Amino acid sequence: MRNTQMSKKKRRRENMWGMLFCLPCILGFLFFALLPMCTSLYYSFTDYNVISRCNFVGLDNYKNLFSGTDPYFSKALWVTIIYVALSVPSSLIVAFCIALLLNTEVKGKGIFRTIFYLPSIVPVVGMSAVWLWIFNSDFGLANMLLKAAGLPKCQWLSSESTVIPTLVFTNLWTVGSTMVIFLAGIQDVPRQLSEAVEIDGGGRMAKLLHVIIPMMTPTIFYNLVMGIINGFQVFTQAYVITQGGPNNASLFYVYYLYREAFQFMRMGSASAIAWVLFVIIMLLTVIMFKLQKKWVYYGGE
Amino acid sequence: MKMKKMLSALLCGALFAGMGVVNISAEEAAEPCTITFTYWGSGAEQAAIEASLETFQEAYPEIKVNAIHIPSDDFLTKINSMIAAGETPDISYSASWKCQFGEEGLIYNFFDLAAEDPELAPENYLDTCWWNWSETESAGPIMANVCPSLMYNADILGEAGIEVPTTTEEAWSWDEFVEVAKQLTLDGDGRNAADPEFDANNIVQYGVMFAPSWNTYMSFVYSNGGSYLSEDGTQFGLCEEAAAEVLQNFADLINVHHVAPTSIASNSMPSAASAIASRQAAMYLDGSWNHLDLAEAGCNWGVGVLPISENYTTYLDGGSLIIFKATEHLDETIKLYKWITNPESSAEITEMFRTIWLPVHKVYYEDPEKLEFWASEEFRARPEGFKEACVDAVVNNLTVATEINVKNFNEIDTLVSAALDEVFSGSKTALDAMSAIKGSVDALVEGTYNGERA
Numbered sequence: 001m002r003n004t005q006m007s008k009k010k011r012r013r014e015n016m017w018g019m020l021f022c023l024p025c026i027l028g029f030l031f032f033a034l035l036p037m038c039t040s041l042y043y044s045f046t047d048y049n050v051i052s053r054c055n056f057v058g059l060d061n062y063k064n065l066f067s068g069t070d071p072y073f074s075k076a077l078w079v080t081i082i083y084v085a086l087s088v089p090s091s092l093i094v095a096f097c098i099a100l101l102l103n104t105e106v107k108g109k110g111i112f113r114t115i116f117y118l119p120s121i122v123p124v125v126g127m128s129a130v131w132l133w134i135f136n137s138d139f140g141l142a143n144m145l146l147k148a149a150g151l152p153k154c155q156w157l158s159s160e161s162t163v164i165p166t167l168v169f170t171n172l173w174t175v176g177s178t179m180v181i182f183l184a185g186i187q188d189v190p191r192q193l194s195e196a197v198e199i200d201g202g203g204r205m206a207k208l209l210h211v212i213i214p215m216m217t218p219t220i221f222y223n224l225v226m227g228i229i230n231g232f233q234v235f236t237q238a239y240v241i242t243q244g245g246p247n248n249a250s251l252f253y254v255y256y257l258y259r260e261a262f263q264f265m266r267m268g269s270a271s272a273i274a275w276v277l278f279v280i281i282m283l284l285t286v287i288m289f290k291l292q293k294k295w296v297y298y299g300g301e
Numbered sequence: 302m303k304m305k306k307m308l309s310a311l312l313c314g315a316l317f318a319g320m321g322v323v324n325i326s327a328e329e330a331a332e333p334c335t336i337t338f339t340y341w342g343s344g345a346e347q348a349a350i351e352a353s354l355e356t357f358q359e360a361y362p363e364i365k366v367n368a369i370h371i372p373s374d375d376f377l378t379k380i381n382s383m384i385a386a387g388e389t390p391d392i393s394y395s396a397s398w399k400c401q402f403g404e405e406g407l408i409y410n411f412f413d414l415a416a417e418d419p420e421l422a423p424e425n426y427l428d429t430c431w432w433n434w435s436e437t438e439s440a441g442p443i444m445a446n447v448c449p450s451l452m453y454n455a456d457i458l459g460e461a462g463i464e465v466p467t468t469t470e471e472a473w474s475w476d477e478f479v480e481v482a483k484q485l486t487l488d489g490d491g492r493n494a495a496d497p498e499f500d501a502n503n504i505v506q507y508g509v510m511f512a513p514s515w516n517t518y519m520s521f522v523y524s525n526g527g528s529y530l531s532e533d534g535t536q537f538g539l540c541e542e543a544a545a546e547v548l549q550n551f552a553d554l555i556n557v558h559h560v561a562p563t564s565i566a567s568n569s570m571p572s573a574a575s576a577i578a579s580r581q582a583a584m585y586l587d588g589s590w591n592h593l594d595l596a597e598a599g600c601n602w603g604v605g606v607l608p609i610s611e612n613y614t615t616y617l618d619g620g621s622l623i624i625f626k627a628t629e630h631l632d633e634t635i636k637l638y639k640w641i642t643n644p645e646s647s648a649e650i651t652e653m654f655r656t657i658w659l660p661v662h663k664v665y666y667e668d669p670e671k672l673e674f675w676a677s678e679e680f681r682a683r684p685e686g687f688k689e690a691c692v693d694a695v696v697n698n699l700t701v702a703t704e705i706n707v708k709n710f711n712e713i714d715t716l717v718s719a720a721l722d723e724v725f726s727g728s729k730t731a732l733d734a735m736s737a738i739k740g741s742v743d744a745l746v747e748g749t750y751n752g753e754r755a
Contacts, residue, residue, distance in 0.1 A: 050381040052405045071716065071741040136569040138504070138562040139581065153502060158564040159726060246722035262378045264712055265398065 044271035051265070061272035073273070075248050076256035079164065083252065084231035086168045092223055095175040096216075099182035100208075113183070120176030128240035131170045132157070157242055160249035167237050167250060178223050185219035186212060217296040225288055232281055253277055334630045335365040336637060337390040339380060341373035345593065346653065350641075353649035357640045364633045389627035391634045394620050395432075395440065397704055397711050400750065403434035408623045409631075411441035420639065429699040430661050432621045433750045441624075443705075444642050445658030446617040448695045449520050450589040451608070452573055455601040455684075457506070457583040461485060465584075465605030467686035469613040469694045475521075475550055478608030482508030482560035485583035494560050501559040508560035510576050511551065511586035513725060515714055516618065519703045520607055521547045523614040529703050529755050534748040539717060540735035548724055548731035556727035565725050574598040588618075589691055593656040596682040603684045606694045615695055616702035617659065644675055651675070656682040659691070666696050706755040708747040716742055 044061055048054040065073045102113050119127070134141045135156035143153045156166045193211045202210070213220075238244055238255035245251075257277070261270030340350060347370050354366045369390070371379045377398055383389060384407070395402070402408050415421040423431075426442040433439040453465055463481055466472050473481065486494035486508035493499065494508065511517050515529075522528065527544030530536065538544055554561040564570060574594035576582040585591070586607070595602045607615065622641060628634050640646045644654040644665065654660055654675045665671045676688050704710050720738045723729040729737070749755045 050385055051402060051407060069744075071738075132569045137564040138507075139564075139571070140569075147503070155563065155726075157569060160722075160728075245719065246726060248719045259715075262375075263715075265377070265381070265401065 040271040040274060043268050044275050046268045047266075048268040048271075049265045050267060054268075057268070061269045062276075064269065065272060065276060070269075072248065072251060072256050076251045076253045079249065079251055080232055080234070080253040083164055083168065083234060084228060086164065087171045087234075088224065088227040088231050090168060091172055091175045091178060092220065092227060094172050095178040095223070096182050096220075098175070098179050099186055100212075102179070102183055103186045117176040117180060119173045124174070124236045125240050127173065128170075128237060132241050135166055135170075158246060160247055163242060163246065163250045167241070170237065170241075171234075178227070181219060181223060182216070185216050189215045214297050215299075218298060221288075221292050221296045225285060228284055228288070229281055232277060333363045333365065334633055335367055336392065336628070336630050336634050337367045337369065337388075338637060339369045339371055339376075339383075339390045339393040341371055341376050341394055346657070349649040349653050353641070353647045356647040356649070357637065360640075361633070361636060364630075364636065366637060389625050391628040391630060392622055392624050392637055394444075395623045396620055399432060399440040399621065399623050400434040400708075402623065403438060403440050406626065408440060408625055410437075411439040412437065414624070414635065418635065421635075425663060426661050427617065427663055427666075427696070427699070429701045430617055430619075430705075431701075432705055435750070436752060441621045442661050443617060443619040444622045444661065445653070446619050446661055447589045447657070448617050448659065448691060449516055449586070449607060449615055450591070450691060451584060451586055451605045452577060452591060452595060453584040453603055453605065454577045454580060454582070455603045457485060457580060458603075459601075461583075465603060465686075467605055467689040467694075469606055469609075469698065472606045472610050472613065472694075473608040474610035475608055477610075478509075479554070479558055479560070482554065482584065483558060484508070486560040494558060499559070504559065504562075506580055507562050507576075507582045509554060509584040509586060510561055510570060510573075510582040511554070511565070512570070512588070513551075513565050513718070513721060515703055515717070516588055517586050518547060518551055520615040521550070521609060523700055524609040524612045526612070529707055530746060530749065532754060534746075534752075534754060535743075536746060537713075537735070537739045537742040540732065540739050542732070545731040545735055548721065548735070552724045552727065552731060555725055563726075577602055589659065590657055592682040592684075596656065604687055604690045606690045613694065613698045614700050615698055616700050617661075617695065618702035618704055619658070619661075655680045659695075666692065701751060701753075701755065703755055706749045706751055706753075708750060709745045713742055713745050716745075 043054075045056060045058060046054045047057050047060075064070045068074065098116055102109065102116065106112070133139075137143055137153065137155045137158045140156070142156060146153060155162055157163050189212055193215070194207050197207045197211055233254050234252050235254040235258065238250050238252040239258070242250040244255055244259070253273075254277070257270050257273045260266050260273060338354070340347075342350065350370075351368065354368050358364060358366060373396075376394070376396070380390070380393060389407075399408065403410070411421070412423065415423055423439075423442075427446075430443040430446065431439050432441060432443065451465070458465060461484055463484070480495070483494040485506070486499075486504060487506040488494075488500040489503040489505055490500070494501075519529065522539070522544045525543050525547050527541060527547060528538045529544075530538040531541065539548065555563055555565065562570065570576075571579070571581060572594065573582075573585040573587050573591035575598070577585055577595060578598035578600040592604070606613070622638055624631070624634050624638065641650065642661070644651055644660050644662075651674075660666070660675060665675060672688070672692070676683055676692055678685055678687055704714075707713065716738050717735075720734045724731045724734045
């Protein structure tokens with residue numbers, strides 16, 4: 001009896017300490033995530049612009065978006081979806097391939113891993129300035145190389161049809177963190193399975209298709225979800241490199257949101273735009289979690 | 302009689318002495334206060350402002366200035382959050398959003414301040430330089446003017462034997478300008494764009510570069526009889542023939558004449574100073590704010606009048622200083638206002654007016670000595686011909702800048718700029734592209750602040 005009382009007391013105290021240690025995180029979530037979210041939800045039903053009195057306008061902000069009164073909404077959404085559709089698969093494949101290469105036993109493995117991760121540490125703004133120069137259609141390095149090889153010039157960032165592919169390409173530069181996660185996943189693939197393939201006479205391809213990729217599906221799934229979430233929130237490239245142009249062909253959703261809020265001073269409408277994005281990302285994530293049962297393999301099952 | 306005179310003299314003396322005493326005691330009594338001043342600007346501008354504020358605080362030891370430099374991209378965001386947090390600055394640089402601030406009653410009507418202080422009398426300032434939010438309410442005159450400017454590499458034009466006109470009487474017509482630009486555009490084999498064998502895919506020196514902004518093209522639009530809004534100010538005007546023709550002319554520089562670079566739509570174009578100094582461009586159409594950078598680039602450069610041969614029309618533009626109603630130290634804030642806007646207040650401010658800014662007080666254009674004070678062609682950023690091309694041609698042909706006058710300009714310009722990308726890329730004609738956005742623009746058009754056509 002005494003013992004159980006002691007342990008109850010102990011457990012309670014442990015709980016208290018546990019809560020205390022979690023508190024910074026919980027408070028951070030409450031004050032820097034939940035509260036601002038609720039506030040912005042409220043503001044999305046108003047015409048809040050910081051400086052004047054804020055009026056309740058009901059669903060007007062949302063109506064403006066979906067009725068086509070806002071000239072940018074559908075374009076911004078469409079452009080962003082195309083960007084996500086191109087950049088997520090391409091960066092996953094590239095990151096996976098680099099991870100496979102870095103997993104091979106070569107001399108100076110550590111150095112190669114460092115080098116391939118380095119671009120992720122470079123500030124995006126600085127990097128963007130360099131890309132801007134490389135892809136300048138008149139004076140840039142890329143066209144200079146094309147010209148030297150006798151190929152026709154490309155408009156890169158200056159043409160509506162090539163701006164998104166160019167930005168997707170520049171995005172491949174930053175796959176470092178995805179790559180590291182893949183690398184860790186690959187190293188966790190049980191050796192005996194690979195050896196089993198070898199014993200059965202399977203080659204590298206068989207190892208990759210029948211062992212590594214199936215074992216990696218949870219990691220791929222994680223990177224896919226994160227890739228989509230981050231892809232929809234792409235901002236810096238549009239802000240620094242293209243400013244949404246040419247002709248809004250790279251008007252990424254979050255850049256459009258930023259412009260609405262901080263250049264046109266329409267916080268209410270910007271809040272509505274943000275909530276639409278939240279719902280879209282939420283839905284996509286839910287769908288992906290539903291679909292994962294079909295292709296993601298968890299070792300325990 | 303004598304006695305009376307003496308008495309009156311004595312009385313007068315006593316009066317002045319008394320006033321002196323009052324003045325002195327007023328100054329002694331002035332309590333130390335701090336005013337907050339928010340501004341943006343390049344590194345050079347920041348250094349000049351900071352140094353000048355030091356001298357200001359020496360001249361007025363009772364005033365402490367808390368100067369906050371904010372990058373211009375984040376400026377409005379920061380000001381908004383300062384207001385929301387109850388830390389409104391006393392005085393600030395401002396862009397076109399100031400009119401909204403005025404309508405919301407956040408800032409002083411400059412005309413009210415001027416009524417109290419003859420030094421701020423509106424007639425002292427150029428007539429076209431007012432940021433008004435209604436016909437009787439103003440956020441004040443532009444603080445530091447800039448004008449559209451044609452800049453060029455003097456070595457390139459010298460070698461080609463071309464002289465750039467500096468007076469409106471001699472100004473090139475657009476066709477002449479295109480011919481000159483063709484001569485100055487060179488491919489890798491040294492052929493110019495007028496040569497039938499010219500290789501447009503291998504250009505090493507462009508005849509002209511231009512910033513694709515309203516500041517560049519609106520002078521040409523106005524001179525051509527076009528305008529930003531329609532005659533009655535209720536509709537979009539750039540889709541009308543006279544305006545669209547000008548926009549098409551600019552696009553033709555790129556796609557028809559091959560004398561301007563194609564990557565104009567993104568912000569990847571080199572600045573005027575680097576393009577001219579590195580001989581990527583022989584001529585550059587942009588604003589006078591580039592003059593300081595050009596002077597510092599160390600190349601041989603010059604300025605000319607815009608290639609407008611008839612009905613030369615241009616404008617001065619720039620931000621203005623706004624004084625917030627939240628200030629508790631209005632008198633001190635006005636002192637700072639006068640300090641920064643006075644070209645002669647301190648060496649640092651003077652230097653700004655001799656390199657980047659043009660004055661806004663009439664006297665600096667009318668009095669030859671005062672004109673010489675800031676526009677002397679001895680100064681490094683005031684090349685030969687500056688007084689004719691950037692002073693006379695401008696002040697004698699002024700209209701109100703589009704940005705200052707058109708309501709909702711910021712939002713309309715965002716639509717126009719995007720549509721212009723299509724024009725400059727050659728995928729649409731100017732008339733088609735402008736007509737295509739007319740519906741969206743018309744929804745934003747609310748006329749002009751001064752009630753006249755813009």
